[in-house]
Amino acid sequence: xxxxxxxxxxxxxxxLVVADGMKDAKMYEVVRVSDKQLIGEVIRLEKGKASIQVxxxxxxxxxxxxxxxxxxxxxxxxxxxxxxxxxxxxxxxxKDIEAASKSPFIARGxxxxxxxxxxxxxxxxxxxxxxxxxxxxxxxxxxETTLITHRIMTPVGKSGKIIKIESGSKTIEEVIAVxxxxxxxxxxxxxxQKWSIRNPRKYKGKKMPKTPLVTGMRIxxxxxxxxxxxxxxxxxPFGAGKTVTQQSLAKYCNAExxxxxxxxxxxxxxxxxxxxxxELKDPNTGEPLMKRTVMIANTxxxxxxxxxxxxxxxxxxxxxxxxxxxxxxLLADSTSRWAEAMREISGRxxxxxxxxxxxxxxxxRTAQFYERAGYIECLGSEGREGSLTVIGAVSPPxxxxxxxxxxxxxxxxxxxxxxxxxxxxxxxxxxxxxxxSYSLYLPNVQDYLKKEIAEDYMDIRTTMMGLLQEEAKLxxxxxxxxxxxxxxxxxxxMEVAKMIREDFLFQNAFDATDAYTxxxxxYRLMKLIxxxxxxxxxxxxxxxFDFVKLQELSVRxxxxxxxxxxxxxxxxxxxxxxxxxxxxxxxx
Ligand code: ADP
Numbered sequence: 001x002x003x004x005x006x007x008x009x010x011x012x013x014x015x016l017v018v019a020d021g022m023k024d025a026k027m028y029e030v031v032r033v034s035d036k037q038l039i040g041e042v043i044r045l046e047k048g049k050a051s052i053q054v055x056x057x058x059x060x061x062x063x064x065x066x067x068x069x070x071x072x073x074x075x076x077x078x079x080x081x082x083x084x085x086x087x088x089x090x091x092x093x094x095k096d097i098e099a100a101s102k103s104p105f106i107a108r109g110x111x112x113x114x115x116x117x118x119x120x121x122x123x124x125x126x127x128x129x130x131x132x133x134x135x136x137x138x139x140x141x142x143x144e145t146t147l148i149t150h151r152i153m154t155p156v157g158k159s160g161k162i163i164k165i166e167s168g169s170k171t172i173e174e175v176i177a178v179x180x181x182x183x184x185x186x187x188x189x190x191x192x193q194k195w196s197i198r199n200p201r202k203y204k205g206k207k208m209p210k211t212p213l214v215t216g217m218r219i220x221x222x223x224x225x226x227x228x229x230x231x232x233x234x235x236x237p238f239g240a241g242k243t244v245t246q247q248s249l250a251k252y253c254n255a256e257x258x259x260x261x262x263x264x265x266x267x268x269x270x271x272x273x274x275x276x277x278x279e280l281k282d283p284n285t286g287e288p289l290m291k292r293t294v295m296i297a298n299t300x301x302x303x304x305x306x307x308x309x310x311x312x313x314x315x316x317x318x319x320x321x322x323x324x325x326x327x328x329x330l331l332a333d334s335t336s337r338w339a340e341a342m343r344e345i346s347g348r349x350x351x352x353x354x355x356x357x358x359x360x361x362x363x364x365r366t367a368q369f370y371e372r373a374g375y376i377e378c379l380g381s382e383g384r385e386g387s388l389t390v391i392g393a394v395s396p397p398x399x400x401x402x403x404x405x406x407x408x409x410x411x412x413x414x415x416x417x418x419x420x421x422x423x424x425x426x427x428x429x430x431x432x433x434x435x436x437s438y439s440l441y442l443p444n445v446q447d448y449l450k451k452e453i454a455e456d457y458m459d460i461r462t463t464m465m466g467l468l469q470e471e472a473k474l475x476x477x478x479x480x481x482x483x484x485x486x487x488x489x490x491x492x493x494m495e496v497a498k499m500i501r502e503d504f505l506f507q508n509a510f511d512a513t514d515a516y517t518x519x520x521x522x523y524r525l526m527k528l529i530x531x532x533x534x535x536x537x538x539x540x541x542x543x544x545f546d547f548v549k550l551q552e553l554s555v556r557x558x559x560x561x562x563x564x565x566x567x568x569x570x571x572x573x574x575x576x577x578x579x580x581x582x583x584x585x586x587x588x
Contacts, residue, residue: 007067009034015054015305016348019067022050028073028198033058034065037109039090041074041309044349053305053345055090056108073196076313077114078320079172080121080142080150080191083257086274086295087114089306091313094274094297115192120169123152123176123191127162134159135202136323136379139177139189140167145291147282148257151324152176156202156379158187197312200372201319202379203386209375212445213329213389216252216516217245219432219505222461222526224439226415228255228327229375229387232439233409236419237399241431243273245419246333246393248430248509251280251289252516255329255389257321258289261296261314263307263337273297283516294318304341311338315372315390322386323378330373335392339366339405355404363408370412414440428506434468453519460523460530464500467533471497488540491547496533503560504529513564521565524573528559531577535584542588549587555579 006021017033017040025031025042033040033054038061044051052067076091086094091114125140127133137154139162144150163186164178172192179187195201209229215221226232236242250258262273274297280289296314298307311332318330332338339362346359354360373390377383392413396406399421410416416438423431449457470493477485478494486494504525508514517525536550558576565572 007069009061009063009065009067010049011063012058012061013348014344015058015303016345017052017054017058017061017067018049019052020049022067022069023048025050025069026073028196030070030072030074032068032070032109034061034067036061037111039109040067041305043345051349053308055303055306055309057303074198074309074312075194075196076316078193078195078317079115079152080144081115081119081172082294082317082320083145083148083150083292084290084294085114086297087313088302089296089298089308089310089313091296091317115172117171117173120171121150121191122168123170124167125165125177127165127177129162129165131162132160133162133179134379134381136384137381138324138384139165142191146287147285147291148321148326152189152191153323153380154179155187155189155193158189160187195316195320197309197316201316201323203323203376204379205377206374207377207385208444209387209441210444211448212441212519213327214254214519215249216518217248217430218507218517218522218525219430219434219437220417221517221519222522223434223465223505224415224417224432224437225441225445226389226391226439227375227441227444228389229373230389230415230441230444231370231373231413232389232391232415232417233394233406233413234391234417234419235394235396235401235406235409236431237421238395240399240419240421240424241429242393242395242419243333244509245417245430245432246331246391247273247277248515249329249391250277250293250331252283253329254327255387256292256326257318257328258293259296259314259318259321259328259330260293261298261310261330261332263298263310263332263334274299283512298337304344307337307341308345311335311369315369315388318388318390319372322376322388325378325384325386327387327389329389329391331391331393333393334395335366335409336395336405358404362404363411366405366408367412370409428501429509430507432505434465434501434505435472449519454523454527457523460526463530463533464504464526467493467497468500488545488547489537492533492536492540492550495547495550496529496536499529499532499556499559500526503563507563513566517563518567520570521567524570525562528562528573528576528580531580532556532559532584535580539584539587545587550584553583553587555583 009019011018029042031040038056040052040054042050043053092112096112121142133154135156138151140152142150160179160181163180175188177189209227211228213226213228296310318328322328343358375387394406396403418433418436419431420433
């Protein structure tokens with residue numbers, strides 16, 4: 001640390017501190033503010049005056065107190081031990097800061113490293129002495145948790161010949177390998193690396209994402225699919241199901257690593273998540289979900305600036321696992337809190353406000369964040385590929401989607417899962433509106449669904465979507481002139497659309513069987529409904545056809561119950577298909 005005695009606070013405004021005598025400071029440099037050593041970051045520099053956003057409570061801090069520059073930018077520590085951790089916005093482990101503060105209220109100026117310095121990890125080398133390595137090449141592995149093997153990569157900017165590498169039980173600060181560079185310089189490599197959070201991590205190139213991120217939620221996977229490496233947005237008013245949806249994704253989506261950034265809406269909401277999440281088990285392996293998860297928590301008693309940093313801390317950790325060759329999903333709930341933090345800081349900087357008081361750079365910051373998603377070819381000579389999917393919840397005040405945070409997010413995300421207060425009120429869950437939602441990734445996953453699941457997957461999906469759209473149009477007519485005015489064909493559309501809504505789209509996140517549906521089962525379920533539609537289309541034109549008979553067929557309740565058929569009893573779907581044919585032809 002370079003202490004320049006002339007650096008002094010001249011103004012304190014909430015999380016923003018202005019200091020002069022800072023001409024040697026750099027943008028985004030980390031500083032320690034006041035005798036309390038609060039952690040801050042330089043966010044504006046003007047003629048030796050620095051505006052500093054402070055990640056801790058600034059009450060009691062005043063003009064005249066010192067500011068010390070650290071010469072470092074705000075960085076995260078990367079290495080084994082990230083998984084299962086719960087951090088605050090600047091990667092301080094919550095349990096450590098709580099222990100150091102000796103209470104759940106966080107004391108200030110506490111220096112707690114992101115990764116445990118004492119814990120030993122069994123390092124297993126992959127390369128040998130004499131091998132040449134380049135940046136990104138995997139040097140060795142550590143079994144980080146029962147679910148994830150942590151790959152120790154050659155740090156960015158380093159390359160050369162391995163002159164020493166040893167297996168053994170090591171802490172993250174012990175040297176595990178020595179690389180000799182081109183000019184004979186020796187690089188000692190440890191399992192601990194640092195990365196500045198505002199810079200995206202390096203990769204070789206982006207590729208077109210083509211594999212679906214299977215979430216097990218039928219409305220998402222079948223109607224509005226996400227890809228591994230995609231970016232999506234879940235806007236929804238308070239109580240519509242953002243948190244339940246994000247948590248379902250965290251539980252069931254087929255990414256290998258999850259980074260969950262929580263910015264609590266109400267006082268204790270984040271605390272609930274923090275208590276519940278560590279209890280959850282992976283439905284496939286029975287292992288605790290935390291074994292593949294890193295959580296960043298902003299409880300409401302944490303300062304706004306930490307919220308601003310938390311999305312960068314989270315996404316940098318997510319990129320690090322992506323670089324190992326994993327499919328990573330980052331969930332941020334809710335990004336509106338992040339935007340509000342930006343607005344508050346910007347206001348205190350007295351910047352020219354943009355729309356609704358948000359800073360003019362809201363759009364570019366949002367874009368920069370979501371652009372860090374992607375399906376990539378990793379650094380290194382091995383041709384590894386990894387992906388980072390970013391899904392952000394947005395909470396527009398009053399559900400008004402025209403507000404700036406939603407609009408800016410929509411511009412840069414390609415899947416839009418719009419939660420609808422009306423559906424939530426009717427207790428139709430997930431309350432995702434099937435008319436206004438969309439996914440531009442449909443063409444990306446088409447080939448996969450056709451090849452891996454069923455040749456006619458897309459055709460059936462198109463028919464199903466078409467019926468829902470027809471229903472929306474017909475509803476208007478029904479409202480005006482009643483059901484009687486509809487033709488029998490239209491009546492059938494209304495009937496089948498109802499089946500699609502109630503038997504396919506409706507899904508209870510709290511029911512163990514219903515909460516997750518494989519793609520194979522999603523296909524079989526929608527096929528039942530569409531078979532019903534097709535068979536029924538052949539009989540409804542008979543004179544005096546009685547619709548009630550169609551509604552009363554026993555196969556109707558079999559279709560309703562089909563979502564509860566266990567994944568290993570798919571044969572039951574064949575039986576129902578047969579019953580549909582038989583029972584409907586009996587109406588002839
Ligand atoms: P938000 O985060 O948008 O304020 P929540 O995610 O907390 O809303 O959801 C509010 C309530 O709606 C939940 O407590 C739950 O009762 C219900 N809910 C939301 N989604 C589902 C779902 N998929 N299945 C069952 N219930 C749901």
